Amino acid sequence: MRSRGTVYLAGAGPGDPKLVTLRTWELLAEADVILYDRLVNPELLNRAKPSARLVDCGKRSGKHTRSQEEINRMLVEEAEKGNQVLRLKGGDPGIFGRVGEEAAWCAEHGVPFEIIPGVTSGVAAPIYAGIPPTHRGISASVAFVTGHQGTEGSPEPDWKSLAAGVDTLVIYMGVGNLPSIRDVLLEGGLSPETPVALVRWGTMYGRQKALTGTLGDIVKQVQETGFRSPAVIIVGEVVRLREKLVWFTGEESGTVKETVPL
Structure with missing residues (x-):
């Protein structure tokens, strides 16, 4: 009888496969079962051994391949069969990645687990666009916020407090709710000229795209350019640094305006 396996809850990084951690890179080659999310770069899955079982757990807005409850059950069931299970999540598993829920389910069922951090898109995407989330003299604080407002049992972010008390906001999964996010930030006291x-x-x-504007015009720009998710939103004066600090040569040009006067 095979001994119980371990569940590894790992971050796959923001997209570029070279930004994955060494520990996750090792586990990709060792795992018997890999449950991966939609934003995981498919190139990473080529690292899996031929016998590994690959399970798509992709979550799109309103279209979940598998429910969270089903994912939780699979993690435990596969580990109880003696398999080494890799739960591969885009970015960092602890930043809106539900790692706490999955780890708690493993703990409740006596399944050993390990959590491997990853590079989160909320830091990597701005940096690759020439926007450091903090900058001396401009931003001394940054908040990571979900743009899924009050969904799935989670409380809605306190946007007014965030607008008043944080220098830089990095918003995940917020493109679809951008009009309402803009409205509450303006109500919270931010200027329409906020970058x-x-x-x-x-x-x-070849895929990264950046769009810049202000709270006053960004919704119109998104509508005019057809800008779509997956994307992170950065709000704050640090956005102005992009004009000087753009370094990544792989941005896609064309339908999306690269920079606009702020």
Whole structure:
């Protein structure tokens, strides 16, 4: 009888496969079962051994391949069969990645687990777009916020407090709710001239796109350019640094304006 396996809850990084951690790179070659999310770069799965079972757990807005409950059960069931299970999540598993829920399920069922951090898109995408989330003299604080407002049992972010108390906001999964996010930030006291940037497919060569504007015009720009998720939204004065600090040569040009006067 095979001994119980271990569940590894790992971050796959923001997109560029070279930004994955060494520990996750090792586990990709060792795992018997890999449950991966939609934003995981498919190139990473080529690292899996031929006998590994690959399970798509992709979650799209309103279209979940597998429910969270089903994913939890699979992690435990596969480990109880003696398999080494890799739960591969885009970015960092602890930043809106539900790692706490999955780890708790393993703990409740006596399944050993390990959590491996990853590079989160909320830091990597702005950096690759020439926007450091903090900068001396401009931003001394940054908050990572979900743009899924009050969904799935989670409380809605306190946007007014964030607008008043944080220098830089990095918003995940917020493109679809951008009009309402803009409204509450303006109600919270931010100026319509506050710089805003959206970065789509951050760190991905040939796919990354950036769009910059202000709270007053960013919704119109998104509508006019057809800018879509997956993207992170950056709100704050650090966005102005993009004009000087753009370094990544892999941004896609064309339908999305690369920079606009702020």
